Amino acid sequence: MKSVEELLAIKAKMQDKIAVRKGSGETRIVVGMATCGIAAGARPVLNAFVDAISAAGLSDKITVTQTGCIGICQYEPVVEVFEKDKEKVTYVKMTPEKAAEVVEKHIKGGAVIAEYTIGAAKQ
Amino acid sequence: MFRSHVLICGGTGCTSSGSQALFTKLESELQAKGLENEIKIVQTGCFGLCALGPIMIVYPEGTFYSRVTAEDIPEIVEEHLLKGRIVERLVYNDAADDAKVEETIASLSETQFYKKQKRVALRNCGVINPEVIDEYIAMDGYFALAKVVKEMTPEDVINTILASGLRGRGGGGFPTGRKWQFARASVSDKKYVVCNADEGDPGAFMDRSVLEGDPHALLEAMAIAGYAIGADEGWVYVRAEYPIAVKRLNIAIEQAREMGLLGKNIFGTDFNFDIHIRLGAGAFVCGEETALLTSIEGNRGEPRPRPPFPAVKGLWGKPTIINNVETYANIPQIILNGADWFASMGTEKSKGTKVFALGGKIRNTGLVEVPMGTTLREIIEEIGGGIPNGKHFKAAQTGGPSGGCIPASLIDVPIDYDNLIEIGSMMGSGGLIVMDEDTCMVDLAKFFLEFTVDESCGKCAPCRIGTVRMLEILNKITDGNGEMEDLDKLEELANYVKSGSLCGLGQTAPNPILSTLRYFRDEYVAHIVDKKCPAGVCKKLLNYTIDPDKCKGCTLCARQCPAGAITGKVKEVHVIDPAKCVKCGACVEKCKFGAISRK
Numbered sequence: 001m002k003s004v005e006e007l008l009a010i011k012a013k014m015q016d017k018i019a020v021r022k023g024s025g026e027t028r029i030v031v032g033m034a035t036c037g038i039a040a041g042a043r044p045v046l047n048a049f050v051d052a053i054s055a056a057g058l059s060d061k062i063t064v065t066q067t068g069c070i071g072i073c074q075y076e077p078v079v080e081v082f083e084k085d086k087e088k089v090t091y092v093k094m095t096p097e098k099a100a101e102v103v104e105k106h107i108k109g110g111a112v113i114a115e116y117t118i119g120a121a122k123q
Numbered sequence: 124m125f126r127s128h129v130l131i132c133g134g135t136g137c138t139s140s141g142s143q144a145l146f147t148k149l150e151s152e153l154q155a156k157g158l159e160n161e162i163k164i165v166q167t168g169c170f171g172l173c174a175l176g177p178i179m180i181v182y183p184e185g186t187f188y189s190r191v192t193a194e195d196i197p198e199i200v201e202e203h204l205l206k207g208r209i210v211e212r213l214v215y216n217d218a219a220d221d222a223k224v225e226e227t228i229a230s231l232s233e234t235q236f237y238k239k240q241k242r243v244a245l246r247n248c249g250v251i252n253p254e255v256i257d258e259y260i261a262m263d264g265y266f267a268l269a270k271v272v273k274e275m276t277p278e279d280v281i282n283t284i285l286a287s288g289l290r291g292r293g294g295g296g297f298p299t300g301r302k303w304q305f306a307r308a309s310v311s312d313k314k315y316v317v318c319n320a321d322e323g324d325p326g327a328f329m330d331r332s333v334l335e336g337d338p339h340a341l342l343e344a345m346a347i348a349g350y351a352i353g354a355d356e357g358w359v360y361v362r363a364e365y366p367i368a369v370k371r372l373n374i375a376i377e378q379a380r381e382m383g384l385l386g387k388n389i390f391g392t393d394f395n396f397d398i399h400i401r402l403g404a405g406a407f408v409c410g411e412e413t414a415l416l417t418s419i420e421g422n423r424g425e426p427r428p429r430p431p432f433p434a435v436k437g438l439w440g441k442p443t444i445i446n447n448v449e450t451y452a453n454i455p456q457i458i459l460n461g462a463d464w465f466a467s468m469g470t471e472k473s474k475g476t477k478v479f480a481l482g483g484k485i486r487n488t489g490l491v492e493v494p495m496g497t498t499l500r501e502i503i504e505e506i507g508g509g510i511p512n513g514k515h516f517k518a519a520q521t522g523g524p525s526g527g528c529i530p531a532s533l534i535d536v537p538i539d540y541d542n543l544i545e546i547g548s549m550m551g552s553g554g555l556i557v558m559d560e561d562t563c564m565v566d567l568a569k570f571f572l573e574f575t576v577d578e579s580c581g582k583c584a585p586c587r588i589g590t591v592r593m594l595e596i597l598n599k600i601t602d603g604n605g606e607m608e609d610l611d612k613l614e615e616l617a618n619y620v621k622s623g624s625l626c627g628l629g630q631t632a633p634n635p636i637l638s639t640l641r642y643f644r645d646e647y648v649a650h651i652v653d654k655k656c657p658a659g660v661c662k663k664l665l666n667y668t669i670d671p672d673k674c675k676g677c678t679l680c681a682r683q684c685p686a687g688a689i690t691g692k693v694k695e696v697h698v699i700d701p702a703k704c705v706k707c708g709a710c711v712e713k714c715k716f717g718a719i720s721r722k
């Protein structure tokens with residue numbers, strides 16, 4: 001070890017690998033992973049979120065987690081986004097591609113993608 | 124990228140309750156479900172709640188599972204890891220009353236056990252994988268060393284440690300900065316940094332926990348100490364009974380060397396430092412610093428008179444500092460966060476936090492780290508979860524065989540070095556054994572004295588002979604042959620041993636006797652005058668009798684008695700023959716009518 005920079009590089013590389021253990025993300029993305037969700041393809045969606053958040057370098061701020069059946073099985077895979085001091089946003093019929101889009105536009109850009117939300121689906 | 128981390132405790136406590144089996148089972152189960160690339164298994168050091176082991180924590184939720192078995196693994200994988208449904212029945216139940224099961228606590232940090240704790244020395248234990256140096260670096264590891272060698276002079280380092288108010292966590296509580304100052308001032312071509320990891324106090328295991336859970340913190344701190352005093356070589360003296368600690372320490376040293384964090388020209392400076400391990404055979408006296416140094420040198424572990432202190436003449440006659448594991452574990456944090464941060468915790472003369480090993484009659488057996496000045500009541504009732512089976516708190520023993528007891532009347536005294544000395548105990552290494560009304564204080568003193576008699580090295584007469592004589596008097600008392608003048612003899616002898624012994628072992632050996640005499644003299648008197656043991660422990664003073672009004676003549680007790688001491692016919696009152704009774708208590712447990720009393 002010759003410099004502090006080398007040390008910093010290791011720390012940076014490890015940062016999002018252990019961020020998941022801090023569990024203190026300001027924003028939580030919750031994927032419904034009950035039987036209905038899994039059958040509808042929730043697992044690839046969950047993994048897509050994890051990868052996209054990591055790629056965006058947001059692992060220490062955003063927690064991706066899972067939950068059981070939310071009770072709207074016909075809309076699975078369902079994803080809920082909880083942001084501090086904001087109303088919960090529920091996305092339905094998600095796919096890995098839509099997940100990447102949500103991270104890009106909503107999480108990073110702050111703009112809810114209305115057409116994927118449950119409000120849009122019900123109409 | 125893993126979406127979830129499953130942390131399994133790999134400390135000694137959980138390893139003995141079967142955490143290795145969980146690890147392998149989980150590994151195969153994840154593979155079977157095709158989850159091995161989504162979920163990462165991390166083997167960590169001790170979480171502290173050893174009584175509930177094996178412990179498993181699932182992140183990002185932070186779900187805290189306790190007493191997990193290999194049979195539970197498929198359910199955890201299927202329900203939690205796959206479907207996101209927490210397995211409620213395995214979640215740690217915090218409620219002191221077992222009836223309130225609905226109050227299960229899902230997240231580790233919300234538990235009473237952790238809420239009141241302040242983790243400095245144990246900050247990475249149960250958080251990182253101790254066998255992966257990158258995880259330590261991710262938690263700011265080795266940044267303190269970098270700061271020290273790059274930006275600070277040795278004097279700066281010593282002044283920071285002095286200003287932090289850190290005192291030795293191994294027992295005596297000597298200011299760490301002063302020790303370093305003395306060693307820095309000693310002029311020599313060679314100096315040594317030694318770590319005392321010979322944790323010998325029965326029941327204390329915080330040093331083991333740090334070695335197992337965060338070994339790099341120790342290495343980093345020793346290198347910092349080396350820089351401060353001008354040493355290029357460190358020795359860790361660790362007992363061979365700690366195989367997991369030794370293994371992880373070896374791995375850590377190897378990794379640090381590979382990365383150049385130990386060795387030559389650390390961080391491109393001209394500072395060199397390397398560390399070696401010496402295994403101890405587990406003699407209690409080798410925790411005494413001069414005996415420890417003698418043992419590292421390859422000689423029989425016996426103390427020598429001080430002065431000269433090790434800071435002047437230590438290992439192989441060279442200036443040496445010797446600190447214990449927990450003391451070192453605080454050092455990198457003090458360097459990174461500053462002396463003021465550390466000094467803001469604790470009491471006026473005892474700064475920072477202290478780790479206690481909670482044991483005895485307490486619900487949450489394990490390791491807790493609290494700010495100095497926390498009261499015994501907070502530790503026992505709030506963090507420790509109180510005393511099980513509805514019993515009452517009688518006393519707590521701190522400092523193990525060198526310490527003394529704290530009676531219930533002093534439960535609200537803030538615990539720090541000076542308060543403990545004042546009430547006749549000592550901090551020691553932080554063993555905290557809780558006792559309820561079923562503990563006989565004379566028997567307790569006897570237990571610790573048997574330990575010191577065993578462990579006395581025999582070099583000096585006061586300790587070698589004095590402890591044996593004191594034990595004889597205690598035996599006489601618990602056998603029912605004591606006389607009142609024995610108490611005066613005991614006290615006089617105790618004071619001689621205390622003042623005349625060569626090292627800390629003998630000087631503190633009488634403490635358990637002196638403090639129980641001070642607070643529980645009436646129990647000694649009951650043994651001597653009434654020939655009774657109030658707690659019902661000392662066998663020779665117990666009498667078992669059957670209450671004729673309660674006995675139904677069921678014959679259960681007579682059939683249970685191994686000595687054939689109980690006679691009586693079916694449906695007639697039974698009688699115990701005291702001459703034959705061996706006082707094993709088997710009959711009491713068997714009697715359904717509560718007819719047998721022990722007095």
